Amino acid sequence: MKRNILIIPGDGIGQEVTTWGKQVLESIAQKYNHEFVFDEAIMGHTAIEATGDPLPQETLEKAKASDAILFGAIGHAKYDNDPSAKVRPEQGLLKIRKELGLYANLRPILLFDELLDASSLKPEVLRGTDILFFRELTGDVYFGEKKRNEDNTFASDLMNYHRYEVERIARKAYEAARTRSKKLCSVDKANVLETSRLWREVVQEIAAEYPDVETEHMFIDNAAMQLVKNPKKFDVVLTANLFGDILTDEASQIAGSMGMLASASIGDGTGFFEPIHGSAHDIAGQNKANPLASILSVALMLDIAFGLQDEAKAVTSAVADTLKAGWRTGDIANSSTPQDKILGTNEMGQKVLE
Amino acid sequence: MKRNILIIPGDGIGQEVTTWGKQVLESIAQKYNHEFVFDEAIMGHTAIEATGDPLPQETLEKAKASDAILFGAIGHAKYDNDPSAKVRPEQGLLKIRKELGLYANLRPILLFDELLDASSLKPEVLRGTDILFFRELTGDVYFGEKKRNEDNTFASDLMNYHRYEVERIARKAYEAARTRSKKLCSVDKANVLETSRLWREVVQEIAAEYPDVETEHMFIDNAAMQLVKNPKKFDVVLTANLFGDILTDEASQIAGSMGMLASASIGDGTGFFEPIHGSAHDIAGQNKANPLASILSVALMLDIAFGLQDEAKAVTSAVADTLKAGWRTGDIANSSTPQDKILGTNEMGQKVLE
């Protein structure tokens, strides 16, 4: 199989972790006799520094022309401390999501037995947890009209959904639920928000098309609570952009660390694969970042974008074996991890490759 | 001291739990020689059934005329399953918050040592946690304009903040931070939302007035994650209405159960005291609800509304002693709790009174 893969390292630790994602892709190509052709492009703070634009036209064109994209991370403390900055790294990510029509963000919460102890949650609460989030990614308050009045006394963002936006992601989530344990939980705030009431109505309608799937509706505040209390009760979780952003970061603690979570953004065209962690500028360039989320994003790419299930499994197994052998990066180590088992980014990437 | 207290039981378990809040108030009055005059009023589903209006005028007038309000809970499954219902219980709660100008919702995450084991989080992660949330309560996407187009293909809610709304709650939070460990974390989504950028700018300005308080700004997704990972790192948390709704429910798992968390809503006039738990219709009328959150709301009322610190401490100590003696309601029991130590609502209320 021949495929064109665009690597967008982005900001902070993005460069370090995508390096390993790419190496894993190269090793898979060799072993399974595929031809992966790589190209690279800039986005975010890195792109602002180079061109003034967080998503240069060239990056967007390369993205559209590729078969899949491996992305690193975005963001820089500079902008976080300056809320009045007009040009911001995150605009690049939001724009590429919109331009590529990446309306469904899949975030599997994959729990490796070896990491049961790395979590702040009790192992007996965690054991057996297996959640697949469907986060809507191109609508909601993320993309609604933003206003600020001239004397800076008022600001607003329009939270909104169109019926078709809810329908298409709901269908994707129900299809997935069918192949899993046939349980779907839709999360909203329908007791307060009109957007959520429309969301709930549409999900109720789509639910009727999937009578074999058991549907539950839950308020976001309750869901944020239940996810800590009893994560096992969730299987497929379907939710809006903002609520999905919050819940999946929270759920990263189930997997032991943000450094373990991969995500796939899909929609109308090219798929986009990225860790859910951020740019982590505090540890960037120090060989400390966990490359496993980027490597697991590669597994999602192989599976979802290329339909290469065996290859995807080989990657996930390599990660599992590395963990089984006791190797850890700092974020997934705990007080009982021997010092000589704690690796840097590169050493961890190397172990998985082997 | 003479005070007029309005009891609004609301829906579901509200009646059962406020009964015990009231009895504790009566016992405090007797012991400390105060005169508490009680009145009662309806709100929510209960009020819709009786009058068609979730917040009848009479309730609002009584509320404005009282010195403090003890509220139970609101909501009913009937409306949750019918997103198109025009009249909804929650409108009563939102309206009274707005009408009484209750812009600051204080939610202390009080951790009783005895309940360390009731949580899904590891005791070593929890021990020493003491968080005070300041949730803005009368602005944000809760109160912005709601729209639905006629053919039901689109819905929206306006997320918005005025500068003065951020200023006044920020000042309250900073004042509280001064009396605690002088650390404040403001939570927003300034990398995406204009509302959050205004929020962050204003908090930065107010922060300059409190140079003795250390300020941190955190994105909501990160905060939802950190709260599970390392709750001890938080002290005063300041956030907007929607984010506060989500984070405080999530944080309830730190305290072992939603059934333990009290809140105080304050602002321009009469204060409003309520558990953060909901109406829990599934267990209503079964003598199963945990009355401790209502009783702890009474402690907040005595402290914040009446300035009666000793009386407030007496209530909190009574709760602590009851837990120390091993008594539990179902929600805070765990597998090692002896069956004969698990009490119903009334028995638990009685133990605290004693």
Ligand SMILES: CC(C)[C@H](C(=O)O)[C@@H](O)C(=O)O
């Ligand atoms: C960087 C930011 C804009 C982004 C989001 O909020 O969507 C990130 O948190 C994510 O979850 O991918």
Ligand SMILES: CC(C)[C@H](C(=O)O)[C@@H](O)C(=O)O
């Ligand atoms: C019942 C609901 C409207 C309310 C809210 O969202 O504010 C509740 O969840 C709360 O936290 O008090």
